[in-house]
Amino acid sequence: MDAKDILGLPKGGPVGDKRVRAPKETVPKKLDRVSREVYALTGGLPPLIASVDTKQRQASSQKISWQWLPFANSARTDGLQLSHWVRVVDSVVPTGDYAFAKYNRSVAVLKYTDDEYNKHLADTKWTKQETDLLFSMCEQFDLRFVIIADRFSPPRTVEELKDRYYSASKAIILSRATTPEEVADHPHVKDAYNFNYETERKRALGLLLSQSRQQEREDAEVLAEAKRITEARLSKVDEQAEQPSAPGTDLTQPSTDTAAAATSTTTTTRGHRVFLRGPNLGQMVQSMLSSVGARIVKRIEQILLDELGVRLEPKIPTESICREHLELRREVLNLVNLQKAVQWNEATVSFMRETHPEVSTPNTPKRGFRGGDRAAAVSGERIGKRDHKRKAPARFSDTPPSPPQQKRARKLKSES
Amino acid sequence: KRVKNVELSVPIAYGTISFWLGKKADDLHSHKWTVYIRSATNEDLGPIISKVVFQLHPSFNNPTRVVESAPFELSESGWGEFEISMTVFFQKDAAEKTLELFHHLKLYHEDDNAPQSTKKPVVVESYDELVFQEPTEAFYSRVKNLPAVHVNGSPGELNVSSGALEISNERKRGDTKDHQLGQWFGKYSETDELTSIMGARQQVQKEIAKLKSMLDSEAMKLKPSAP
Numbered sequence: 082m083d084a085k086d087i088l089g090l091p092k093g094g095p096v097g098d099k100r101v102r103a104p105k106e107t108v109p110k111k112l113d114r115v116s117r118e119v120y121a122l123t124g125g126l127p128p129l130i131a132s133v134d135t136k137q138r139q140a141s142s143q144k145i146s147w148q149w150l151p152f153a154n155s156a157r158t159d160g161l162q163l164s165h166w167v168r169v170v171d172s173v174v175p176t177g178d179y180a181f182a183k184y185n186r187s188v189a190v191l192k193y194t195d196d197e198y199n200k201h202l203a204d205t206k207w208t209k210q211e212t213d214l215l216f217s218m219c220e221q222f223d224l225r226f227v228i229i230a231d232r233f234s235p236p237r238t239v240e241e242l243k244d245r246y247y248s249a250s251k252a253i254i255l256s257r258a259t260t261p262e263e264v265a266d267h268p269h270v271k272d273a274y275n276f277n278y279e280t281e282r283k284r285a286l287g288l289l290l291s292q293s294r295q296q297e298r299e300d301a302e303v304l305a306e307a308k309r310i311t312e313a314r315l316s317k318v319d320e321q322a323e324q325p326s327a328p329g330t331d332l333t334q335p336s337t338d339t340a341a342a343a344t345s346t347t348t349t350t351r352g353h354r355v356f357l358r359g360p361n362l363g364q365m366v367q368s369m370l371s372s373v374g375a376r377i378v379k380r381i382e383q384i385l386l387d388e389l390g391v392r393l394e395p396k397i398p399t400e401s402i403c404r405e406h407l408e409l410r411r412e413v414l415n416l417v418n419l420q421k422a423v424q425w426n427e428a429t430v431s432f433m434r435e436t437h438p439e440v441s442t443p444n445t446p447k448r449g450f451r452g453g454d455r456a457a458a459v460s461g462e463r464i465g466k467r468d469h470k471r472k473a474p475a476r477f478s479d480t481p482p483s484p485p486q487q488k489r490a491r492k493l494k495s496e497s
Numbered sequence: 498k499r500v501k502n503v504e505l506s507v508p509i510a511y512g513t514i515s516f517w518l519g520k521k522a523d524d525l526h527s528h529k530w531t532v533y534i535r536s537a538t539n540e541d542l543g544p545i546i547s548k549v550v551f552q553l554h555p556s557f558n559n560p561t562r563v564v565e566s567a568p569f570e571l572s573e574s575g576w577g578e579f580e581i582s583m584t585v586f587f588q589k590d591a592a593e594k595t596l597e598l599f600h601h602l603k604l605y606h607e608d609d610n611a612p613q614s615t616k617k618p619v620v621v622e623s624y625d626e627l628v629f630q631e632p633t634e635a636f637y638s639r640v641k642n643l644p645a646v647h648v649n650g651s652p653g654e655l656n657v658s659s660g661a662l663e664i665s666n667e668r669k670r671g672d673t674k675d676h677q678l679g680q681w682f683g684k685y686s687e688t689d690e691l692t693s694i695m696g697a698r699q700q701v702q703k704e705i706a707k708l709k710s711m712l713d714s715e716a717m718k719l720k721p722s723a724p
């Protein structure tokens with residue numbers, strides 16, 4: 082724009098710049114109170130939900146003003162006077178403590194007398210000064226032992242500090258209690274700090290987290306090996322299988338237990354020595370029919386249900402019933418194949434009757450003999466091929482040759 | 498270690514029996530039901546099964562219920578039907594993996610119009626057999642004479658018979674012979690089904706023979722009879 086100004090060229094080019102500007106920018110103000118810029122924030126469109134009508138708020142029954150007033154904070158101990166903005170309703174100043182004072186919580190660290198110390202808290206590894214220092218720091222730092230450990234002198238580990246603090250507190254509580262029952266629920270008594278366990282746990286955790294990738298892989302291998310061994314154990318009761326000891330970390334112990342638990346639930350009946358007879362029969366039927374087409378399977382089921390009135394899965398799967406059922410299935414499959422064969426047979430017989438009246442009747446020995454013989458010889462080959470597809474090849478040695486063979490028979494005839 | 502050529506079979510019946518609570522029913526507990534696994538002849542399954550873990554619908558409190566002694570059953574009250582899974586753990590000397598059974602809990606009758614009665618429950622029970630192939634020697638020698646166990650297949654006549662032997666007075670009631678719900682247990686006789694299957698087989702065999710002869714004669718039409 083300025084360039085055009087400078088050069089003195091006419092503004093507007095092929096299209097007037099006023100028109101180029103998006104129409105939304107100059108949309109008229111829909112609401113008087115809302116400025117154009119703010120309205121543009123909504124996308125320049127009226128909002129979908131009615132917003133709060135500022136005029137209606139407060140019903141103008143109360144007079145609201147804001148005042149800068151000093152306030153008292155009960156959480157403070159130094160008496161510092163601060164002020165803040167306060168919402169005043171109808172000239173009534175709200176009362177009450179500073180709202181955030183309730184968050185000033187602190188830990189109830191026990192205080193013991195010298196007497197109590199001498200009676201219950203004497204310890205070879207801790208002097209009274211150290212113990213006193215520990216307790217005062219606990220109060221000062223809200224039991225943040227890591228911070229206390231950083232500042233403690235002489236330097237002690239976090240576990241030692243915790244151990245001393247918790248065991249001392251517990252001893253004090255127990256000595257002050259009239260009966261052991263009333264304090265049995267106190268967390269210091271109920272869940273006492275276990276120094277050895279904690280040090281061990283932290284050490285193990287440190288080891289685990291600082292493992293190199295190589296070690297991680299090793300661990301995974303060991304776990305897999307352990308799992309395999311427990312599985313082998315389950316199937317061989319008296320064989321003493323040794324659990325390989327985990328390299329260093331104790332954390333692998335609980336995980337081998339879970340590995341053993343995971344291997345215990347299986348539902349397969351293949352190759353396993355205990356199974357439910359009902360589902361097992363189903364599997365045997367499936368494997369028997371695995372090489373059979375779906376249409377034949379359906380036909381078998383249809384025969385079982387409609388024509389024989391036998392259930393597809395026996396209601397009472399005893400050994401003899403399952404055995405008979407399996408045999409029945411086999412026989413029905415046989416039947417279905419035979420039915421097919423008979424159909425084929427009839428089809429070819431009628432075909433041959435139509436096309437070669439001489440071949441199908443035994444009254445014309447020479448021609449018929451030859452043709453039949455050739456057909457039979459050829460059909461032998463053919464059947465060999467068919468056998469690959471059929472389930473029970475032996476039965477179908479009488480199957481007639483397929484139609485292409487008829488052509489060959491014709492050819493032979495024409496030759497001779 | 499393992500006994501060859503031996504198959505132990507333990508016939509069992511498992512399922513649910515559910516009673517409508519009638520007046521005492523409320524929205525969340527309209528039926529009281531029991532799910533169980535029992536020996537088909539009501540013998541004690543304790544020597545074979547060490548525990549059964551019933552897994553109920555997650556809406557139940559502690560949906561994983563473990564029953565560690567016979568009779569292996571669990572009673573609860575509720576309002577909904579769902580699938581219960583039963584994981585059967587066998588005794589240690591059997592050295593076998595667990596087996597899982599599933600059963601859909603039915604509270605309402607098939608026929609919607611049938612009125613509910615607090616006296617007549619909805620019973621759905623299934624028969625099956627636990628089969629141990631090549632059992633361990635220890636397990637085999639321990640259980641082979643138990644009435645709940647049949648060696649190398651089920652007996653000829655599977656009937657609900659009162660087991661002989663065991664005149665011992667301290668019956669720990671692991672068996673379900675005098676069970677409270679005994680009247681609703683199914684009675685399983687294999688004769689009917691067996692005869693029906695064998696009859697079917699005969700029918701099929703006849704048909705096969707017929708077709709075979711047809712095929713033979715058809716084949717005759719194509720080639721002349723052998724000299």
